[in-house]
Amino acid sequence: MGKGYIAVVGQHKISGHKCCVVNVYAGCTQKEKKSLWEELSSFKDSSQITVWCLCGDFNAVRRRIERQGAGTADFKSEIKGFNGFIESNMLLELPIVGKKFTWYKPNGVARSRIDRVLVSEEWLQCWPMCKQYVQKREVSNHCALVIKCLDKDWGPKPFRTIDAWHLERGFEGMVANRWKSYANHEDNIIGLKEKFKLLKADLKIWNRDVFGNLNSTKRIIL
Template identity: 30%
Template sequence: MTYLKTFVYAKCKEYLRKPLWDRFLYLADTRDSIPWCTVGDFNVITDTDEKMGGNPYNMRKSMDFIATIEACGLTDLGFNRPRFTWSNQRGINFRIWKRLDRAMANDQWLQNMPQTTITHLSSVGSDHCPLLMEMNTRVDTHIKYFRFLNCWTDQPSFEEIRIRVGTSS
């Protein structure tokens, strides 16, 4: 199966991320039938719930990213705990937490690998948590039923078995 995975390290400054969003739009437009998943540090949040501590977040900073996600048909894959993936690692009174790292996929990816999961692992030696991505292709659950063929009923051994089964009940 052919699929596309992109790994991202986005710039910290909002205006420097614009070329990345343009590249995403290009990829979505030219490869719309290929399963696509993108994973990484996007350096932006999509909801005020993805930030804790510090000054209130201005969602205007996220509008280009949110519009790009929607235009590309990407869906956030969610995550298993912990909630935030980045911390400024300052003292407890000045600490800021954000979910800057994520994985997203298009509909084709979700159809082929619906069991894809993301786990935020503990950060060790970094201000970011590593992401563990586990992928499983869709298992075809089509049940193949036994088909009885009448051509075997003419055989003497079949008649003998049928008689034995019929007499034992």
């Protein structure tokens, strides 16, 4: 438990997966949000658990369009910081179903999408069909979010990278060398798939060894 969050660690009874679910209620100021991001990042980085779900009121948006009716306020710092937190922790946002906004001012003048569900890649490997469903707003100014997992196969998840990797000296050379080290396969399509699978595993190790916890490691790129 910390300022702005409560975390519960447990084992999923059916699958046996050990996972961590974090309920978030962020403060209003940028200082409070930044402190929360740093504490959650340190907590996640120090944990041996890989199956994570962070959900609740982050009090931050990822895009300017997610806040409407907020006047001329500039949210660039908030957006950059929040997206940086998500990217550095290799989190993914579940697809949203229902309303586009999750918070509404009582008079209806302003609305925002400040509530959301973020999960680790390992969570999606366990429950690949998870989505976040926005419920009707009733008593609270916030809409409740419900996570549902429907068993429908949409195909393999896309291969993804982090932009900061490409700015790191030696990254491209490392990728080229690792790619050459993988054995070729008689079937080119299957071989390509297997190579991407091996590269994905190597990139996760490289990211952990080189970057570590991005909120505690200061890097200056010239």
